[in-house]
Amino acid sequence: MVVRTNPVDGRENEFNTWYSDQHVPEILSVPGFVGARRYVALDEPAAGSGDSDFRYLAIYEIEGPVPEALAALGAAGITPGPAMDERTSIAFYSSFPPATP
Template structure:
């Protein structure tokens, strides 16, 4: 079984950081981890880098995916997402999502 990661950069709606983090940790992560192939997840908050830089998105989630077909796993996530509670604290206009396969 191949190993992959799905990297998701997000930000909350302005003024809704606490609500966003509560929703992400208690609702969204468990929902995603119910999808076949999604086996683990870890969230991160941006901190200043070596020269004080901060990324465009303050939050990062890295999902570990174990699947023979990454496209199939991502399709399953897209299908499941249609019925997931996406809350109202996620700034949907400000997201970036990338997938990687282990080498």
């Protein structure tokens, strides 16, 4: 699961503390979520790249059936922190070549 986010203007330190110290551990306590890694853009993304709206990227590794992990995540009731901008992009990827059932 790939999540792209931003902090609320002027609250970047609070956002990073919350994300690293609270949010990632919450997500990793959900069955099926087994790994997480966060990234921040080093430079402003190139205009027209489609990524220019987000500076932060988190990649969560899911083990097992994705629908089950997402159901568990929804049931966990995890909420965004107050320093996280409400605009978020979430996408799901499979390893390549995609695993067959």
